[in-house]
Amino acid sequence: MIIKSQEEEQGIKEAAKLVSKTLAYLAQLIQPGVTGDKLDKAAFEFITDHGAIPAFKGYRGYPASICLSLDHEVVHGIPTRDKVIKENMLVSVDVGVVLNGFVGDCAYTFVVGDDIDPIKLAVAETTYEALKRGISQAIAGNRIGDIGFAIEDYVEGERGFYVVRDLVGHGVGKALHEDPQVPNYGKRGQGKRLKEGLVIAIEPMVNAGTRSVNVLPDRWTIITADKSPSAHYEHMVIVRKGKPEVITTFDEIEKNFPAPFRKVSQN
Numbered sequence: 211m212i213i214k215s216q217e218e219e220q221g222i223k224e225a226a227k228l229v230s231k232t233l234a235y236l237a238q239l240i241q242p243g244v245t246g247d248k249l250d251k252a253a254f255e256f257i258t259d260h261g262a263i264p265a266f267k268g269y270r271g272y273p274a275s276i277c278l279s280l281d282h283e284v285v286h287g288i289p290t291r292d293k294v295i296k297e298n299m300l301v302s303v304d305v306g307v308v309l310n311g312f313v314g315d316c317a318y319t320f321v322v323g324d325d326i327d328p329i330k331l332a333v334a335e336t337t338y339e340a341l342k343r344g345i346s347q348a349i350a351g352n353r354i355g356d357i358g359f360a361i362e363d364y365v366e367g368e369r370g371f372y373v374v375r376d377l378v379g380h381g382v383g384k385a386l387h388e389d390p391q392v393p394n395y396g397k398r399g400q401g402k403r404l405k406e407g408l409v410i411a412i413e414p415m416v417n418a419g420t421r422s423v424n425v426l427p428d429r430w431t432i433i434t435a436d437k438s439p440s441a442h443y444e445h446m447v448i449v450r451k452g453k454p455e456v457i458t459t460f461d462e463i464e465k466n467f468p469a470p471f472r473k474v475s476q477n
């Protein structure tokens with residue numbers, strides 16, 4: 211676990227700001243008919259125009275600047291030309307940037323259209339609230355398990371949906387994935403102790419029908435085993451005494467929406 215210097219913390223915050231701006235920019239482009247490669251190109255240009263590089267491109271051979279995961283795709287969907295956004299889709303966009311050597315990483319699930327499957331809406335709402343619950347536990351002195359417990363207890367205990375266990379949140383800073391791992395499930399009071407200044411990415415993935423997932427033959431796209439819908443939100447958070455500091459923001463995304471996470475089509 212790397213605790214950052216003041217200077218490093220500043221650099222990470224700049225990267226977090228840029229990745230939030232990138233996601234808000236992409237949010238404006240999301241509508242029925244838009245293809246994955248169009249969003250990916252827009253992301254690449256936005257990121258490089260702002261003096262940064264895409265963090266995901268080339269990471270373990272990942273071929274794009276964003277992940278675009280639709281409906282039953284959980285995460286790591288590849289934004290290809292034949293991937294088309296449609297009405298009533300859950301559209302998860304995950305972006306990473308490297309700015310001056312520091313990583314920003316953030317994700318949001320949009321709900322497209324005005325006639326939305328109530329299950330999809332509920333999964334998105336649940337995941338959004340789960341992220342908030344997880345963040346609330348990112349306090350110095352707490353343990354990693356407190357974050358996971360808060361998420362799991364809400365999603366599975368209160369809402370009756372399923373937390374994905376095969377993928378986890380992570381420390382973040384100079385590298386995209388640093389220690390510690392931040393699972394979205396766990397036991398209160400267990401796991402590593404959280405220290406003031408630790409920077410983590412909390413990213414719950416919630417499925418409607420099962421916690422089990424599969425990988426597509428493209429070797430990246432994670433889908434729900436039962437093809438039920440799935441959502442994913444991600445924030446970067448600095449562990450503080452008393453109150454966590456969230457350094458990515460959804461504010462710019464949400465000021466353009468009639469409701470949180472809902473993207474109503476223009477036409």
Ligand code: MF3
Nearest residue numbers: 265266269272277286304315
């Ligand atoms: N937010 C995701 C993560 O932190 C995105 C990684 S996509 C990858 O794991 F291509 F970079 F792997």
Ligand code: CO
Nearest residue numbers: 315411413444
């Ligand atoms: Co991440």
